Amino acid sequence: MIATIEGGITAPRGFRAAGVHCGIKASNRDLALVVSDSPASAVGLFTTNQAQAAPVTISRQHLDATGGIARAIVVNSGCANACTGHAGLTVAHMMAAETARAIDCVAEEVLVASTGVIGVQLDPRTVADGIIAAAEHLAADGHADAAEAIMTTDVAPKAYAVEVDGPSGRFRVGGMAKGAGMIEPNMATMLAFVTCDAQMSPALLRRAVVEACDDTFNAITVDGDSSTNDTLFALANGASGTEVDASSYDTLVEGLRAVCLPLAKMIVSGGEGATKLVEVRVTGARTVEEARRAARTIANSLLVKTAVHGGDPNWGRLLAAAGRAGVDFSLQGARVAIGPTVLFEDGRPFDERAGEAAEYLKSRDIRLTVDVGAGGQADATIWTCDLSAEYVRINGEYRT
Amino acid sequence: MIATIEGGITAPRGFRAAGVHCGIKASNRDLALVVSDSPASAVGLFTTNQAQAAPVTISRQHLDATGGIARAIVVNSGCANACTGHAGLTVAHMMAAETARAIDCVAEEVLVASTGVIGVQLDPRTVADGIIAAAEHLAADGHADAAEAIMTTDVAPKAYAVEVDGPSGRFRVGGMAKGAGMIEPNMATMLAFVTCDAQMSPALLRRAVVEACDDTFNAITVDGDSSTNDTLFALANGASGTEVDASSYDTLVEGLRAVCLPLAKMIVSGGEGATKLVEVRVTGARTVEEARRAARTIANSLLVKTAVHGGDPNWGRLLAAAGRAGVDFSLQGARVAIGPTVLFEDGRPFDERAGEAAEYLKSRDIRLTVDVGAGGQADATIWTCDLSAEYVRINGEYRT
Numbered sequence: 001m002i003a004t005i006e007g008g009i010t011a012p013r014g015f016r017a018a019g020v021h022c023g024i025k026a027s028n029r030d031l032a033l034v035v036s037d038s039p040a041s042a043v044g045l046f047t048t049n050q051a052q053a054a055p056v057t058i059s060r061q062h063l064d065a066t067g068g069i070a071r072a073i074v075v076n077s078g079c080a081n082a083c084t085g086h087a088g089l090t091v092a093h094m095m096a097a098e099t100a101r102a103i104d105c106v107a108e109e110v111l112v113a114s115t116g117v118i119g120v121q122l123d124p125r126t127v128a129d130g131i132i133a134a135a136e137h138l139a140a141d142g143h144a145d146a147a148e149a150i151m152t153t154d155v156a157p158k159a160y161a162v163e164v165d166g167p168s169g170r171f172r173v174g175g176m177a178k179g180a181g182m183i184e185p186n187m188a189t190m191l192a193f194v195t196c197d198a199q200m201s202p203a204l205l206r207r208a209v210v211e212a213c214d215d216t217f218n219a220i221t222v223d224g225d226s227s228t229n230d231t232l233f234a235l236a237n238g239a240s241g242t243e244v245d246a247s248s249y250d251t252l253v254e255g256l257r258a259v260c261l262p263l264a265k266m267i268v269s270g271g272e273g274a275t276k277l278v279e280v281r282v283t284g285a286r287t288v289e290e291a292r293r294a295a296r297t298i299a300n301s302l303l304v305k306t307a308v309h310g311g312d313p314n315w316g317r318l319l320a321a322a323g324r325a326g327v328d329f330s331l332q333g334a335r336v337a338i339g340p341t342v343l344f345e346d347g348r349p350f351d352e353r354a355g356e357a358a359e360y361l362k363s364r365d366i367r368l369t370v371d372v373g374a375g376g377q378a379d380a381t382i383w384t385c386d387l388s389a390e391y392v393r394i395n396g397e398y399r400t
Numbered sequence: 401m402i403a404t405i406e407g408g409i410t411a412p413r414g415f416r417a418a419g420v421h422c423g424i425k426a427s428n429r430d431l432a433l434v435v436s437d438s439p440a441s442a443v444g445l446f447t448t449n450q451a452q453a454a455p456v457t458i459s460r461q462h463l464d465a466t467g468g469i470a471r472a473i474v475v476n477s478g479c480a481n482a483c484t485g486h487a488g489l490t491v492a493h494m495m496a497a498e499t500a501r502a503i504d505c506v507a508e509e510v511l512v513a514s515t516g517v518i519g520v521q522l523d524p525r526t527v528a529d530g531i532i533a534a535a536e537h538l539a540a541d542g543h544a545d546a547a548e549a550i551m552t553t554d555v556a557p558k559a560y561a562v563e564v565d566g567p568s569g570r571f572r573v574g575g576m577a578k579g580a581g582m583i584e585p586n587m588a589t590m591l592a593f594v595t596c597d598a599q600m601s602p603a604l605l606r607r608a609v610v611e612a613c614d615d616t617f618n619a620i621t622v623d624g625d626s627s628t629n630d631t632l633f634a635l636a637n638g639a640s641g642t643e644v645d646a647s648s649y650d651t652l653v654e655g656l657r658a659v660c661l662p663l664a665k666m667i668v669s670g671g672e673g674a675t676k677l678v679e680v681r682v683t684g685a686r687t688v689e690e691a692r693r694a695a696r697t698i699a700n701s702l703l704v705k706t707a708v709h710g711g712d713p714n715w716g717r718l719l720a721a722a723g724r725a726g727v728d729f730s731l732q733g734a735r736v737a738i739g740p741t742v743l744f745e746d747g748r749p750f751d752e753r754a755g756e757a758a759e760y761l762k763s764r765d766i767r768l769t770v771d772v773g774a775g776g777q778a779d780a781t782i783w784t785c786d787l788s789a790e791y792v793r794i795n796g797e798y799r800t
Contacts, residue, residue: 047724048724049720049723049724050723050724050729050730050731051719051720051722051723051724051729051731051734052723052731080716082716082720083716083719083731083744083749084748084749085747085748085749086747086748087748117716118714118716118717118719118720119715119716119743119744119749119751120749120751223702223703227720228716228719228720228723302623302702302791302795303623303795306791306792306795306796307795307796309792309796310792310793310795310796310797311796312795312796312797314518315519316480316482316483316517316518316519316628317518319451319483319518319628320449320451320482320518320627320628322451323449323450323451323452323628324447324448324449324450324451329450329451330450331450331451331452331483334451343519344483344519347485347486348484348485348486348487349483349484349485349519349520349521351519351520387702387792388792389789389792389793391702391706391792392706392709392710392787392788392789392791392792393710393789394706395702395703395706395707395710395712396706396707396709396710396711396712397710397712
């Protein structure tokens with residue numbers, strides 16, 4: 001039993017949060033704190049980009065040092081602290097130390113994340129003041145302020161929480177995220193933070209988080225540009241009294257998924273200039289990996305994204321994208337559908353149905369299905385958004 | 401000695417061409433013929449897309465059957481004859497047979513190419529009439545009509561020719577191309593045709609063409625969407641009396657490059673909605689393959705392309721793209737320049753030079769340089785265009 005509840009990142013017991021404005025951005029909240037009242041099992045998943053930002057480097061070191069235990073997450077928006085050299089590392093270090101002082105723990109128990117413009121230095125004094133202010137405002141209902149403080153110019157804050165009733169008892173999962181939508185130039189980062197009040201080891205939490213991310217956060221794409229700062233932190237503090245064991249592991253993964261999937265979809269729906277949420281489903285692949293690769297190629301195709309944006313039932317572009325995805329593919333066995341309308345099957349086109357598909361494309365939620373005709377049983381789903389002229393406008397503006 | 405000359409695809413001796421309007425498109429020329437007066441060594445390079453169009457299938461079969469000999473190339477625009485099943489194969493067959501009848505050769509000596517909307521059937525009668533008309537108009541100065549007839553809505557015809565004075569004598573190379581710019585929806589195809597009047601075996605021609613394409617046609621990208629129809633045909637008929645041997649092989653490759661590079665750049669400059677030609681140069685890579693992969697990742701990054709379009713000196717996006725390219729990369733050793741302005745070096749940013757870079761980005765020809773810091777000697781160049789709102793508009797319109 002999984003029920004959606006209010007409360008975002010502070011819905012699980014034993015977590016407090018705050019979000020304040022300290023001046024990194026001209027206006028709006030720009031610094032968030034999430035604190036667990038007791039040491040929590042902690043996991044970090046980071047960008048695979050080799051140009052890693054300073055907070056990514058520091059957070060990795062801290063998780064290594066503690067073996068996966070944390071008390072707090074500190075996040076700033078408005079500056080990515082990426083490509084900032086030694087000065088940037090010093091500030092990221094200081095953010096952890098300052099937070100540790102404020103909540104009385106060791107610096108290694110603090111995880112750090114940043115989002116904003118690349119290559120600009122973060123003013124240490126401004127951030128330190130922000131951390132002190134945020135620590136004073138920590139509250140068990142501070143989730144909304146925190147979700148707001150990690151926004152760059154996302155159109156809306158992204159938060160979700162559930163209560164899970166599993167075989168070993170009840171527990172809650174909460175989360176907040178920040179779009180990969182880069183509503184402003186350079187705001188390329190996807191940040192996601194998940195809290196849970198069940199009890200489990202860092203190793204078990206890691207396994208469950210990796211599994212839950214696989215078909216949620218790792219199954220979305222806005223424009224294929226993974227950032228220097230992408231980070232997901234998950235904390236589990238045991239405050240519910242429910243312990244996760246082998247019998248309730250699947251329930252934990254489901255609970256995490258129940259929070260991660262809505263957050264992931266919010267990120268895509270809120271993509272820069274996006275007007276539609278697009279679900280790309282690939283079937284008939286030899287392996288799940290090939291299904292994912294084909295779905296991702298289709299989802300990242302500019303021609304597919306612009307066609308969806310313009311309501312053009314241009315099904316040939318779906319086949320062309322699948323055909324170049326580098327997976328086992330057979331044109332004779334392939335099948336393409338836009339919504340419920342099949343436009344290619346048994347090696348031949350049904351272009352006369354294009355009008356019906358055009359009608360379907362007027363909706364806000366679009367489902368595209370491609371069978372790659374490899375005769376396999378594997379399938380995968382990737383979520384993306386359409387590509388609009390607004391995306392180009394947003395990302396082409398000079399950063400003044 | 402390589403000199404640019406007039407005459408496009410018919411500049412080499414012993415070639416005639418024509419371009420007519422037969423009614424596949426509502427107006428404008430839509431069928432081209434290129435004929436060699438004598439059997440020519442012939443090479444075809446085709447799309448790696450597994451969803452291959454009917455003309456690709458037929459042309460492959462013909463080159464296999466003849467062992468690399470051809471008399472003619474027949475091309476239509478306005479319909480890709482892709483994803484058209486058995487009916488499509490029949491029409492592609494017929495196009496070769498009809499051309500063979502008109503110029504008196506066997507069908508296997510005719511190569512076929514198509515470009516246009518995917519999934520729509522090509523009317524056999526219309527095309528047959530076009531072939532008969534084109535054969536009647538074949539002329540030694542027919543290059544301009546032919547170059548026009550392969551356009552979809554490219555902004556301009558793309559043709560180039562050179563005369564090469566090499567160790568074994570003089571010969572000419574001519575060519576024409578059709579943009580991957582997809583000026584109209586679905587017009588994803590890059591078609592390129594190259595003629596040469598030197599004498600050589602099909603095997604030697606293939607080797608030289610592959611080598612010349614490597615850093616010309618294979619070094620450009622508009623949007624990363626390789627089509628179902630991409631084709632390059634090269635014919636060498638020996639009409640100049642110059643024979644290419646081991647001593648003049650390099651001159652042949654240079655001659656081919658001298659035609660392929662301008663055509664490739666014309667394709668990129670003429671990309672849909674493009675306003676700038678962007679040269680992405682990657683240095684310091686371990687291998688040429690890694691240099692190419694990094695350059696291609698940067699060139700295909702939507703964030704890079706929109707920044708260039710908007711004149712935003714957003715150098716962090718170049719580093720972020722290089723960092724996710726899956727090549728050996730070191731942030732400490734990396735270096736980024738926009739034009740002559742270095743914005744990141746020795747592990748630290750020089751963001752204060754952004755204004756200077758913004759000024760440079762106002763030009764039409766843009767050069768971006770990224771050293772990936774892997775300490776290697778390999779480099780590579782990829783050409784692309786910027787991404788404009790016009791691209792989105794063009795590709796989002798319903799195909800009515």
